[in-house]
Amino acid sequence: MSSSAARFRTLTVLACLASGFTAKAVPADYLPGAADLPGWSQEEKPRTFTQDTLWDLMDGGAEVYLEYGVEGAASVRYKHPSKGNVQVDIYAMKDAGAAFGIYSFNSRTKGSPVQIGDEALLTDYYVLVRKGAHFFTVTAGSDPVAAMPSCLEFARAIAARIPAVVGKPELLSRLPTLAGASLHHVYFRGSLGLLNLYPFGDADPFKAAEGVAAETEGTQFFILRHADEKEAAARYESAWAVLAANSKYKAGKGQPGEQCLIDGNGKFLLLTRNGACNLIAIGADQAALHGLLQQVLGAQKP
């Protein structure tokens, strides 16, 4: 779609919204045009994707996005005569929680927070942003030094177009307070999210519908929510059996109500239950991990 055609479509959508007619916007509608960023032009017509065709954009990488609930995507490269090129990829997620989740998954990396959208991270060659029910990346091309300032401009322009939608996963509020540098919270909706955070084994023994994790350097805390208390209890027992049978773990001694293992890196893994949730604390200081579990058990309704 040419930039003028895209602009016309965007204006049409905006007009429909103003008139009360609801036309659902698609990710391509949020791509900046020439008026937003003078000197920049699209190298090609934007590519658009649905859930079923996301493979064409990122091959097996689509698995994680599908797990979080991606609904569509748009991808295009922009060029500038003197500032190189940037790649823009915008993902429409099913809700703000999903956008938070995929952002939290992708932002487990070195970078600096920047004030764009609902949350954004600036790395050495790309920017990650979440706003409302959308997640997007702006990646510098062959010359990151020249293109990075423009990446931020692109990010601001795109964020300004995306509608605000409020919503953070409620489960996040149940996480304990972790001391230490580089605190990061992750929200996930399936096995891929969990297994990418910690290698419980070659498969997910918990199979929770959703979960959250708090991480600092050396410590991780997970809250996994199941359908109900009965399922949580069943998963607790089966997961414990699987973990205890895994030769990379050694048996440890836990407090009453806690299971304890020691992983291949010498870290303690404590497991306990709380209603429809299973709680896992991993780190080098067993007493501190016990404290975190007690913090959650004492503070929260199941």
Next chain:
Amino acid sequence: MHRRSFLKSAAALGAAAFASQSVLSRALAAPGPTSLPVVSSVEGPDYFNSTLKAVDLLGGMGRFVKPGSTVGLLANVPGWLKVPGTYARTEVVLATAKMAADAGAKKIFFLLRVAPNLWSRSPLGAEHQALVSSITEASGPYITKEIPQGLAIKKADMIKDLFECDVLINIPIFKHHGGTILTGCLKNVMGACSGTTNRFFHSGSTQSGAKEDLGFLAQAIADANLVRKPDLCVVDATEFLINNGPAGPGEIRKEHRVFAGTDPVLLDCFGAQLHNRQPSDIRVIKAAAAHGIGTMDMAACELRTASLG
């Protein structure tokens, strides 16, 4: 025993002996007295020379490529990967191709369509213009290959040239993959499969209600590796994604290392460690080892290292 039966049996034995001859002669030709699988690992900032050294530590490309042979390169350099750290570096690919050419290969070709700018990603591409110009891409088509020993899949559509080259050299990159945690030698076989087959690996499980069946995917990849084991793997572990793979963008770790070997399972075990995972945490590795494609016993291998520093 009747003469006819004897001759038939002798012929069968002879055929078997002949088939194993190439394996035996390779083992005997390995430098140094060892019956252990060998992995080489070379560290250094010059990735082209590191690649040359990595293969040299195995005994040289002449162990794998004989004069007049055709060489297929399964290199992870497709056009859809655009972020550095997601594809095998040009220096590694070029060095491998050069060694094959120097060993007397009569034809060298890629087993998949490569990125149009592959050779311009490094100034070495221009320096080796004659070699680069001689390397072609497989023309297909895909054929359906039966995999009777497969546990998840019984067949796969794979490019026919995979089975027609005398020597198969696998050139993956050890990078993060959101779906399988790690992609390396074993997963790289998907580069020789059709898009339809690859999607089936991801979505073909009959497990109802599953958003994804990671076990099926891992087993399918292991099954696909049964069709043809690479003669040589040259692995890019120079600069690779450690998150948000396979396409990125993500954090890039600069390990500055090239691995080489003939056991894709064993090599992937080294790859797992680069990503702070135990090999037993990577389902593809376990499934492939269970098939007998290679060994996970890293203690029972000979690791030859060098630093070009």
